[in-house]
Amino acid sequence: MKKIFTLLFLQLFALATYSQQFQLKGKVISNGKPVQFATVAIPALHTGAVTDATGMYTFAVKPGDYVLNISMVGYQTKTLKYTVKAGVHTMPDISLEEDPSKLNEVVVTGVSKSTIARKNPVPIAILGKKEMNQQVNGNLIDAIVKGVPGISAVTTGPNISKPFIRGLGYNRVLTLYDGLRQEGQQWGDEHGIEIDQYGVSRAEVVKGPASLTYGSDALAGVINIIPDIPNSPEGKLSGNFTTEYQTNNGMIGNSLGLSYRHNDWKFALRGSLRTAHNYKNSVDGYVYGTAFREYNLSALAHADKKWGYTHWGVTLYDNMQEIPDGSRDSLTRKFTRQVAEGDEDDIRSRPIVPDDQLHTYRLNPLHQHIQHYRVFNRSMFHLGKGELSTTLGLQQSIRREYNHPVYPSQAGLYVVLNTLNYDVRYNMPTIAGFETSVGINGMYQTNRSKAATDFPIPDYELFDIGGFFFARRSVGKIDISGGLRYDHRNIHWSDFYVDTDKSTGFDFHTKDTVGATLQFPSFRHTYTGISGSLGLTWNISQRVLVKGNIARGYRAPNITEIGSNGLDPGAHIVYLGNRSFKPEFSLQEDLGFLAYLPDADISVELFNNNIQNYIYQARLYDANGEPVVIVPGNVTYSYQQSKARLYGAELAVNLHPRRWSWFSWNNSIAYTEGLNQNQALRDKYGNSAKYLPFIPPMHIRSDVKLTAAKPWGIISGAYVRAGVDIFGAQSKFYGVDDTETYTPGYTLVNMGIGASILNKQKKAVAEVFVQAENLFDVAYQANMNRLKYFEYYSHSPNGRYGIYNMGRNVSMKVIVPF
Secondary structure: OHHHHHHHHHHHHHOOOOOOOEEEEEEEEEOOEEOOOOEEEEHHHOEEEEOOOOOEEEEEEOOEEEEEEEEOOOEOOEEEEEEEOOOOEEOOOEEOOEOOOOOOOEEOOOOOOOEEHHHOOOOEEEEEHHHHHOOOOOOHHHHHHHHOOOEEEEEOOOOOEEEEEOOEEHHHEEEEEOOEEOOOOOOOOOOOOOOOHHHEEEEEEEEOOOHHHHOOOOOOEEEEEEEOOOOOOEOOEEEEEEEEEEOOOOEEEEEEEEEEEEOOEEEEEEEEEEEEOOOEEOOOEEOOOOOEEEEEEEEEEEEEEOOEEEEEEEEEEEEEEEOOOOOEOOOOOOEEOOOOOHHHOOHHHOOEOOHHHOOOOOOOOOEEEEEEEEEEEEEEEEEOOEEEEEEEEEEEEEEEEEOOOOOOOOOOEEEEEEEEEEEEEEEOOOEOOEEEEEEEEEEEEEEEEOOOOOOOOOOEEEEEEEEEEEEEEEEOOEEEEEEEEEEEEEEEEOOEEEEEOOOOOOEEEEOOOOOOEEEEOOEEEEEEEEEEEEEEEEEOOOOEEEEEEEEEEEEOOOHHHHHOEEEEOOOOEEEEOOOOOOOEEEEEEEEEEEEEOOOEEEEEEEEEEEEEEEEEEEEOEOOOOOEOOOOOOOEEEEEEEEEEEEEEEEEEEEEOOOOOOOEEEEEEEEEEEEEEOOHHHHHHHHHHHOEOOOOOOOEEEEEEEEEOOOOEOOEEEEEEEEEEEEEOOEOOOOOHHHOOOOEOOEEEEEEEEEEEEEOOOOOEEEEEEEEEEOOOOOOOOOOOEHHHHOOOOOOOOOOOOOOOOOOOEEEEEEEEEO
């Protein structure tokens, strides 16, 4: 696969064709003064430039009639129509009005084509690269959680986060990379999203069912990660270098991005490396088994033509991540490590991990190795007054978990997932005010187990196809949009036999049925679903609006929920699926109020979500009420279905007084409650079964930022910020079989400073960020931290159970453009 992707990318450069282009230049000002770092773009061509310290911009474009979008944080976005003629063409000065609101932000996610976010009745949040850089982030999802109210994550250490939207996660949240759905083992707890966080320009988050556009797995919403394609002058190589260090786990990150423009073509190449030793906190010290080493390589090529555009992408992701199990010495609470196999492994006799192995960058033998390769193409063709868009992508996800200390080179889990994604949609010409889109999309997927000893899921094949119709229209001050979709998914597998190697005692997959165990009997099933949405936005004024939307979401059961029957060694859980499961269907109502005022942004979002056939995990017990133990040292879970209800709200008040342009104060609060409506279970277990698992507690975030109004010598855009994250106690949890336990509330204090460094020509030569998270080194456990439940003993000498989250962490980051 690596060789194929490399050859494909080399061919992209050979495809570049020559055509005459001309220079468009001009100046962006506000109150007569130049505006630096403003973006001047032609969205239809995916091209543009960023203004320098004098407010000037220059980029190449063919002659023609275009719509220009000029944007800058702290100013109201402006849209202009302009005719570009031959030669070097200088536009009149563009004057921006100061306005920190996000009145005209354009999004590309969850709708048929690009649209202004405020006109979409579905709640959509946007997080830019600038906001991400001004936070301490362990991983990409961590950055999104901090920037978007209502988003949370299940974590397993600092580099593993699974996104949740309003209490729903795993296969209910669809992650996209540049519009292509991300396909790895989303059902697993113990690895994160396979995307380079240094190569991201922005993230768009749809909060609510997006099945209409994307089909299954978008029941809770969508997170679209949009890669960074730096603008470069014609015929010149440019780019940036990022280096970062975090003090808690010694995380070292380096990333080099290059870009080049030639006529119609733009090219971007990025390589990144992140490595860290174990993290620490004041209770556990260094947490053994949380070190990682991650490599990323991405290449993008984009061409704008008269007939439309074509966009190619290739990514390679490689992550080696240690596997924590939380075993301790019963007296000292120091971490111990596994050195024996099976029955010979006595948890009470494991040796204590030496200090020099707790903070080394050398990974221990028990680790997982995740590789993800992707190549894709997105193209758009002008067909009369309509547009035909196509997406085609190939992905391969390889996951290996090495969990045998005596045989460290033998993988316990080794699965290879191959996926072909396709999407074809046509945006029709506007007829009688209606903007209409139709399309089909889906995927073909195969999963194969290789030379492993544990087989939690079968080898399967999946084919998915869905067709949709979407329309929107503006009537006076009302924007109305909605549509319908039908999905068809077929999944099947053949008999899967497992035998035991008498020389090692390990299981292995075999096609010889003599003496073997049939672990996965053959299975074939088709899942279908109808989804849709209808919503409207009432523009009371340009700055004040009300939104309402009702949507039916659909999700087919994933492979573990219907087919699992074995140990997932990284999770230390034996999963048992249920073949009789039905698809999940949700009916969600959203109501929102938004006010983009000159001195403040106010948003209130309310939601109510009723789910049929909600699937969740529960401990398995025998007829005597004793926990079933299939693999010693590992718990056994089976999947169940019931009705469920989730409801809650997000409120944000962001103050940015025009008189105090140097001052901003952002505040948000998010609350979600999830109710398990399995009445038989509630009758049996009472309040322990009242709530759903993995529901985040109330989260209040407040952040004050002071920004210098003028440059100080070589320093520009200097800022200082301070903020708090307040997490309420979570007393509404799924407590059956102690699946979850009460989590106390806690408060984290964060601070940061940053600035751009200028040269003599007033051009930025570096951006510097110094930031501290959990400044007072609070010892806490997040209720969605899986490590909280990694405990072997019922009694602890210090009264602390499980593993705690990361302590104080200071990040130092420098970005150097060139």
